[in-house]
Amino acid sequence: MAQMRLDKLLSSTGRWSRREVRQLVREGRVLVDGRPAAATDEKYDPEHTMLQVDGERLSFAEHCYVMLHKPAGVLSATEDRRAATVLDLLPLELRKRELFPVGRLDKDTEGLLLLTDDGPLAHRLLSPRRHVDKVYYARLDGVLTEEDCTAFAAGLVLEDGYSCLPARLERLADDGVQSEVLITLHEGKFHQVKRMTASRGAPVLYLKRLSMGPLRLDPALECGKWRYLTKEEEDALLSLQ
Numbered sequence: 001m002a003q004m005r006l007d008k009l010l011s012s013t014g015r016w017s018r019r020e021v022r023q024l025v026r027e028g029r030v031l032v033d034g035r036p037a038a039a040t041d042e043k044y045d046p047e048h049t050m051l052q053v054d055g056e057r058l059s060f061a062e063h064c065y066v067m068l069h070k071p072a073g074v075l076s077a078t079e080d081r082r083a084a085t086v087l088d089l090l091p092l093e094l095r096k097r098e099l100f101p102v103g104r105l106d107k108d109t110e111g112l113l114l115l116t117d118d119g120p121l122a123h124r125l126l127s128p129r130r131h132v133d134k135v136y137y138a139r140l141d142g143v144l145t146e147e148d149c150t151a152f153a154a155g156l157v158l159e160d161g162y163s164c165l166p167a168r169l170e171r172l173a174d175d176g177v178q179s180e181v182l183i184t185l186h187e188g189k190f191h192q193v194k195r196m197t198a199s200r201g202a203p204v205l206y207l208k209r210l211s212m213g214p215l216r217l218d219p220a221l222e223c224g225k226w227r228y229l230t231k232e233e234e235d236a237l238l239s240l241q
């Protein structure tokens with residue numbers, strides 16, 4: 001990695017703004033190779049320098065992986081002139097890393113969204129050949145039956161003639177009018193869950209993605225919040241063939 005100013009390096013982690021970095025340095029909380037940093041404009045190569053904040057050693061990996069609990073009302077896009085995008089939910093420092101969402105959730109869909117700057121990983125996760133599974137929780141206006149589960153497993157044919165790959169429909173609960181289901185897909189076509197359940201007479205009222213391949217939405221992550229992937233989560237994703 002090239003040499004970078006200390007404030008730029010530290011703020012690139014997304015944990016502190018440049019102003020906060022200045023404060024940390026003033027308070028002597030930033031160590032460079034074990035010595036308190038003197039100035040924020042000094043340049044270092046993070047591959048050959050040990051940087052610590054409050055005793056914690058920082059790592060400057062090549063790529064950044066963020067789990068977002070997407071709320072309804074924001075677009076899975078990197079920019080839009082009219083509506084808020086998922087990037088608007090990240091701090092400025094992280095937005096500067098040019099992250100993008102891996103796949104799309106509809107504006108009204110909530111749940112797991114991975115954001116990264118790792119193009120090859122995104123490509124692997126989205127490749128139609130790999131059939132990475134995605135699990136959705138849905139609340140439906142209508143009640144699906146065992147017959148519908150069988151039809152999902154066989155591969156639904158949608159109104160426009162598209163033949164879906166076999167999918168898993170699990171019925172969780174119903175009150176005779178509305179129901180809750182889990183749906184596992186191995187592909188990701190436009191409005192797919194909504195079109196699939198609607199084709200069986202039960203339109204989606206609420207939709208949330210729970211997982212994508214080995215990555216599960218952290219139940220402790222509040223709607224609208226983000227966090228970095230853990231090392232274990234990163235390894236599980238990166239080991240996908």
Ligand code: URA
Binds near residue numbers: 106109190192207
């Ligand atoms: N299927 C849908 O219909 N919408 C989503 O956002 C994701 C899957």
